Amino acid sequence: MSKFYPLTVSSVENDTRDTIVVSFDVPADLEDIFRYEQGQYLTLRSEVNGEDLRRSYSICSAVQDEHLRVAIKRMPGGAFSNWANDTLKPGQRLNVMPPMGNFNLPLDASKQKHYLAFAAGSGITPMLSIIKTTLLAEPGSRFTLIYGNRASSSVIFKQELTDLKDSYLERLSIVYIMSREQQDVALFNGRITREKCDQLLTSWIDLKDIDAAFICGPQEMIDAVNASLQAGGMEKSNIKIELFAANIPKRKTVTGRPVIGKQECEVTVVMDGNYTVFSMEKDKESLLDAGLRHGIDMRYSCKGGVCATCRCKIIDGKVDMDANYSLEDYEIARGFVLSCQSFPVTDKLLIDFDQDN
Structure with a gap:
């Protein structure tokens, strides 16, 4: 991997x-x-x-x-x-x-579910895969997509979405929200805000009929939709979220992080079956940056806690993880962290990139 x-x-x-x-x-x-x-x-x-x-x-x-x-x-x-x-x-x-990535749910051909998706801009890319796969794999299930854009000209996969809608007239519903293009229905004008989402859930979507929801887009939209869905009664565990790396917030600056025990930590990295050991100061840099500095080709992409490419499992020791926009609660409970956002707390640390669960 x-x-x-x-x-x-x-x-x-x-x-x-x-x-x-x-x-x-x-x-x-x-x-x-x-x-x-x-x-x-x-x-x-x-x-x-x-x-x-x-x-x-x-x-x-x-x-x-x-x-x-x-x-x-x-x-x-x-x-x-x-x-x-x-x-x-x-x-x-x-x-x-x-x-x-884990931005999905298991599918079962015998199930009849109704899924809801909110996307903005390029957030449609994983949604297209999810929607099409689901409609093919679960013949009895339906999908409702709320897709925000500036105007029709900026809609990514517009023709594919149209073709998909034509193929699944009774099972796929698509609502376009445009911020710079006037539409006939006033509710469909503007941005996908908390207020807009509340209105959609009041007059357009019955949450009692929704089994699970997917959200992908900028942080502000994700927070608004997530809050609206949970306020409407949807369980957090039924909401899947994906934040694109293009929306990475500024990284935190490490200043005065309290050090317990020794100043340095001995880190053992397991990757592709190989064991590599190096030492690093606890309060100066992330596990990822320290590993790269020591010549270990640890996997990464965004370095902002968004993409989860640097995901690894803590086998022994403890870390502080600053930002997390990608790991689920159950993954953290099992010991997974993002190496780009993790700083050693203990004197020794064993991290494994090879484990998936």
Whole structure:
């Protein structure tokens, strides 16, 4: 799981003015490694202007498609996204890490459920995979999507969503919320705020009929929708959240972190079956930064606690974890942490990147 594999880009298609959809050829000997679940993401790696860059992008294909592809939206100041939009061509090779992520729920063909999804902008990319996979895997289930954008021209996967709606007229409902384009229904104008969500749950969506909800977009929208859903009676455990790395908040500055015991911690890292030991000061840098400084190719992408690429399990010892926008409560209870946000507390620490549960 920690390795990058060189994959050939099979196609690059423009979906909107600032978004490309990149497909990869997966050789037969790597098919098992790159088998994915709906809602998972890929971490891409490339050298851009002499800098080693890694970014995570959601897979936007249904599991049944067996077609590995991601959408890359150009972001202001985005070194990787701008490079990809400007230069990626079919035939190029990119280093790609196998699929990761838990932004999904188990599916059962015998179930008849009603799922709700809220997405904004590029937050649609994992939703497309989740929605299409679910409709195919659970013939008795339904999906309602609330999708926020500036205007029709910025709607990513607009044609695919239209085709999907045409294929599942009775099982898929899509509501577009536009912030800069006037629509006939006043409720569908503006941004997806807490007030807007409350109104939708009052007049458009019956939460009693919803089994689970997915939210993907900027932090502000996620917080608003999450609060509205829980206020409406939905259990927290039935709400799945994905925050894109593009929305990473500023990292905390380590200042005066209290040190217990010795100043240094002896860290043992288990990765790909190998054991590596190094020492680091407890209050100066994260586990990830210290490991990289010691020459260990520990996996990471965003370094902001968002993508969970750096997820590992504490086998022995304790850490303080500053920010967490990706791990579920049950994962933390089992000892998983984000190495990019974790600082040693004990004198010795054993972390394992190979464990999945």
